Amino acid sequence: MEHISTPKVENVKLLDRYANRKVANGTLYLTATHLIYVEASAEVRKETWILHHHIASVEKLPLTTAGYPLLIHCKNFHVAHFVLGQERDCHDVFTSLLKLSQPVKPEELYAFSYNPKMSKENREIGWKLIDLKLDYQRMGIPNDYWEITDVNKDYEVCSTYPPEIVVPRAASKAVVMGSSKFRSRGRIPVLSYLYKENNAALCRCSQPLAGFSARCLEDEQMLQAIREANPGSPFMWLYFICACMSVKSFGILLLFLSHHLNAMANRAAGKGYENEDNYENIRFKFIGIENIHVMRSSLQKLLEVCEMKSPSMSDFLTGLENSGWLRHIKAVIDAGVFLAKAVREEKASVLVHCSDGWDRTAQVCSLAGLLLDPFYRTFKGFMVLIEKEWIAMGHKFSHRCGHLDGDPKEVSPVFTQFVECVWQLMQQFPCSFEFNERFLLEIHDHVYSCQFGNFLGTCHKEREDLKIFEKTHSLWPFLLQRKQELRNPLYRGFTAYKELQPNTLPFSFQFWCGMYNRFDKGMHPKQCVLDHLLSCMSQKVQLEDDASELENKLPFLDGPLPGEASSFPRAGHAAPKAPVPNTPQNYGGAAPPVLSNGTSPGAGGSAVDQKHKENLSHHHQDLGASTEVSDGNAQHQ
């Protein structure tokens, strides 16, 4: 590799960032894809793997008595603090990592070199695993009111939409094309979810173009067609997501009002003011969710809080409050709940947009779907949801996750927030999701890892241009294969719960230690209920598996999965309940010097990404599906 001048540095220390006393000594390796740290002192071989794509920043800190520190922050919130003996080594590693972590060309991304030794057929089947058409079929589309159209097959309507979109049958091609001229980036109103029970539809689009002063008849017709596709309801909702109190959004708001309200006011005037129907048929609601820049800085503040050294309870809670992070999470969930309520209770169709309709709109539409439809709370349903609302509809993963060296102002934790919203719901509804927290973390890891093609680029067209369907693998079959460890043992099945109606009072939201302090194992519960319940289940895994597989297949007929054989060790699963001695931390700040603080190595202290392996040379073979994850990876053919 051209960027690696020093592939191996010995005598490197790894500091444990919240227990000062724990210092590991070992060897640091740089490979084409990973930074690997192998602890020499540990009795068991302990490794820390960091994928280059996961590195968010590398800093050289001022020289200390221990040596030259190198601080690495990862996008999955891993923080690694190395200390190197030689300045030269430190500098070499630093410059290599800067280059390796910020590839310039898409072809340099891991997905294009990742080779899990899978046959071409299986790779292709893998890409077909999630078929959005089947999801629309599940909703009963096409039907009398909605159709799947390939009007965008040459990206003439919208370059950031997929070739096939769902629009009202009543909207002609001229209406679609006309509306696309009126809306920012041509992102016309399209269906995101149809609530079959009452025909209320959840639709999404971008805002009307600034400077478009005249009315756009086609766009009005489009809205009318959406409203009329739900004949049971006399009105529809227009939800406009804007940052609270910003001058810019106020401007957009006025523009928005002048377009829609004037249009209708004019029409109403023509027919006389008494006719209330014209006002009645569209209702407006403004939802306050901050923009990507506010969210980026909010996360930054949150992470600073998470990294504080022995903070007091007040430091932490004040920092948490000042970061605003949970306020934003609540705002997103509130919006999802509004949407779901309008659809379910008011039986009204909803059209929702923010500015471009690919960030906040994606968040709230996918959450509303998750709240309304238990299918989206299954493994496969959740994959469909992400493919549909995020990937297909052009959430700019590449920019938001900073996959390539680019504008740092485009980076924003929009998807992270969505994942956290799902986690918050899982806390309130522990039995209604088929998957567990690890599944969310796994997806979150891979959104940044660039190991699979799904999240590369910014939209469908770009992924086609990158030939990801020919050159890379899809993440989903790899995750399905590991279902046994990613499942929620408390899941009560597809039919146990229909809609979820979460409590959104502030106390219902918790700080997600498992995400933002995920690699600080010492902070987590010392005994893992999930592991224990999973091992309880292992006896009857097969039966249950068949059941949930059938459940999935009922609404969702699809082809066989590549190697869906259970890879779960049925016997010999380490009894996770066996008590592991844990060590005391430094209690109460200034501990008396007499106390040695018990430096015995914590047997249970290995981080998630620290794997115990026999031989390093194997690694280049199986840099595996699970780069940063727990041990149950390996078996992919």
Next chain:
Amino acid sequence: MEFSELIKTATVENVLLSCAGLPAVRGTLCITSHHLLLSSCPGGDVELWLLIRNVDAVEKRLTGSSGTITLRCKDLKVLQLEIPGMEECLNIASSIEALSSVDSVMMMYPFFYRPPSLKLEEGWHQFPLEQYFQQISSQVMLRSSQPLTGPNRRRCREDETLLGTILDEGERGFIIDTRSAQAAKQARMTGGGTEPKSSYPQWRRLHRPLERGRPLQESFAKLVEACSDPSLSMDRWLGRLESSRWLSHVKAALSTACLAAQCMDREEATVLVHGAEGTDTTLLVTALAQVILDPSCRTLAGFQGLLEREWIQAGHPFHLRCAHSAYSHARLKQEAPLFLLFLDCVWQLSRQFPFSLEFGERLLLSLFDNAYASAYGTFLCNNEKERSLCKVKESTHSLWAWLNRPEEQQKLLNPLYSHNALVIWPSVEPQSIQLWQGLFLRWIRPSQHLDEAWAEIQRLVEENNAPAKESTGNRLSQSLSDPTAGVS
């Protein structure tokens, strides 16, 4: 005093009872000497059976000819009674106020409660102290009150000798003082103080200030107030959670207990814990340290023994400390939720070590409820002397007798429990300490989904212990035969 003198109106018809999260019920309200009853129709189900001792605050609001009484209970439940008739409303309110503030121990319900299924003597002599002392090995944890050094720096040879004999030649011990160094020094002005180094050469003193008394009571009240305010924004909520400082107190209590445990387990040293009186923060620390160190304190029976030993017999003044809970407007005297703080810390341990405690959250909740208002005599009075004067053991039932009935016990057990002989060192990082929702939000947030999860855990574990193929099969056929499955 006769109870009947305090009851101005005994029954009112057509009262509407409402409680957050439950449908409102209309019925007849009755006041007896110790209970408030509401039944929806004559001879029908009793919808409410509230121990009046449980009432912490009574608020009344009159509107026209009727009135609303809000009852804020010590277990943090809030009830509303809509009462037709102004006079009835005022009478009911003042009757409840009068009955709930009866302070004489022997007038309390435990002295009248005679359940047919229990025997009076049951449960009272279950935990002989000698038994525990036999188990203790070389290191010892001691507790005491502060030495009465006073402004003239008095010494006490006997005390120095006593502490000296505990340690062998060359051995060192730690004194953990739960007051700040400054507060301990100030205590000399009022006759108290600390052990001077010169007189206790083998002992090393550490100060770990823990909150007690009024500030702790106010912290509790502030937290409960924040929890019951649905109008708070996220920022205000986090701000109020922080400014209540409750979680800071949890963190401090756990840290200090860990320090005491660490001195014993890691330094193999003897530890003496004291604050001022040795009946509050001292017990918090010694009891918690034992849960952390000693697996036998983590069983259902062992934990009851620990409470009996470290709280009840050690003279934690329950009667004074638990006279009022978070809602009371009464002028605070001696109230302080130290016992609740202890239960909260145990809950934090159970969250971090979900397999290591034999009992679950239900026991902790039940202990909290019973410490503040109970049908049993276990938490009555302030110390053993008072209990013996009031003949508590002779004339009331023991809570332990009730809890240890097999059908009750079943509900209290933690299905995930498996014996863990090791020390359980918790994390005291803020990220690891959570608000105890099960207690503070018990009556505020719906718990249906969490209860279902708990039941599911129980089912999974039981199935695993006694693998029954049929049940899996049943579940499979259920999900397949459900006509709504998937075809919705």
